Amino acid sequence: MNEVLSQDEIDQLLTAISTGDIESEEVSQATDQRKIKIYDFKRPDKFSKEQIRTVSIMHETFARLTTTALSAQLRSMVHVHVASVDQLTYEEFIRSIPNPTTLGIINMDPLKGSAVLEIDPAITFSIIDRLFGGQGEGTKVQRDLSDIEQSVMEGIIVRILGNLREAWSQVIDLRPRLGQIETNPQFAQIVPPTEMVVLVTLETKVGEVEGMMNFCIPYLTIEPIISKLSAQYMYSTVRSGATTENLNIIKERLSTVHVNVVAEIGSINLTVRDVLSLRVGDVIRLQDTRTTDPMVLKIGNRKKFLCRPGLVGNKVAVQITQKLEDIEKEEFEELAVEGEE
Template sequence: MTEALSQDEIDELLNSISNGEDPSPDMALSEETGKPKRRKRVRLYDFKRPSKFSKEQMRTVSMMHETFARLTTTSLSAQLRSIVNVHVAAVDELTYDEFIRSLSSPTTLAVVQMDPLKGSAILEVDPAVTFAILDRLLGGPGKTLDRTRELSDIEISIAEMIMVRILGNLRESWSQLIDLRPRLSHIETNPQFVQIVAPGEMILLITLEAAIDKTEGIINFCIPYMTLEPIISKLSSQFWYASRNRQTSPENLAQVEERLSKVKLSLVAEVGRAALNLSEIMSLRVGDVIQLDSLAKNPILLHIGGKAKFDCRVGVLDNKRIGIQVIDKTTDVYEIDVDDLIIGGGDSI
């Protein structure tokens, strides 16, 4: 007599049937016991296209470049003074040869040095997007060409300027992961002339959809696996969110303080103010006296970086130079040499 199934086994079979799954590939009845036994799943593996990236790593890359897309949208909108929309369409893993074969010729290929990472990457911009940007920058409405052609030398120079600005957005979007310093090497128009890795090497392809007014196109960012290999362990959601929520360390605060200490601020001593109408200003001559709204014995305000900070009084330093004496009620008295102190319109005392 065949042994009865347990309740757990019955529930598992019912769940498989209710979900529309066929239990036969994964589960079959044992000839000895009559109980279902689970079969091992067989997953096909293509040795020509070895998988290098996990799904979590690809999701992290997608999140990074969503930031890149937003920054690029903002920068291009400001530069072109037009409606621009850029967003991530897909993140795929394929061979370099497949990527090159998928590109049209001619196109705009920017070879990018990924310092401090080794190797190069490729930023490919659809010709429709490229010519729409060029037309807008050169005074046109932002229309693309009906027929694709190669870029002229002048157009390549303008395209290099655009690429450098886009790469600045790339650096900021990667800042949570690494201090990336992307550098434009050169621009090519024929994909067959760009060989950054072997044809069979795996690459990560970030595809972005770009729309400039009514022109739509694709922007591809190709990164070889060998370039990402040193930081592959950081391509995880856990590391990404941890780096974003990381508190400022004392070392970072010391660096910020050191850099701020070298910032130059203007010191402006406001002696007084006067209100004159236009006719009085036009009639001013050398030697005229303007009456201010403050007395000579009253303290004057010292503005630092455009904000009033101290009360002070005018005096002479070393019987030679004019200066001001700053008095702060909560601290000691400080003396500041204002021989070259700038006042309002640029005159010096």
């Protein structure tokens, strides 16, 4: 609340100014104690400093993974690191990139909307030259990509998106997918020009060629998970480890893994000489195995179930009768009871 001066105080102040005891600049500095913060309504800040810092941490992981992946694929020294993370309007981003350039429109499933991955032409042509057997030299000629060059860059971007998914895994199970590649920034209007975006700028070096990769994410796309973009959330996720979301992801990935299932009738040790002398019609007598004994069903190299052989239609099959872990538990309990007696 501003202090109100009395009439006597005002008269004394005017007298001091007129006699030169107080400079008028000092009076203006003393009376104006308010701090004014400039706010641009055309460009409002949508991301907090903590959220910007979290986005930077996530993409530092992405940069490390991309460095390793591209170095292995190009057989050349590649270095990628986060140069800056800024928030600006989409129009400012479009105006800041060259024309033509390589623009990958990325579907950010399960998030709504798309993002843009822009690769500097110098880096693009250096990668293409390297993959076509050259030394990885860039080109100073500004031109659009040919159909073959565009197909090559599609493969590179798809490989990079795998690293992006892993970098975002602590926040969301992101499944980025390449939609299309554009060379003219004016044809990549994924959001209105005034919409705010977060721009991750990655300094990239392929051999001796240096350039930039820009990853532009609109606020509308990232808004559903904006609350998760905090260091506290990420560290709590890492500490908790087996959260329900993580368990569901692990189960989903494990459900597609192929394993060998073997029904083992029995076993016997033979010398190499005996094996070499085997002929069609020979009978091998298994050790400690009778025809009435159940077979052992092995998952990978681990004995898991007991089963019996049979037929299902015209196919040989086995029927699971018991779990070996249950048998071991029963035997352990029987031994414990006998020990007590």
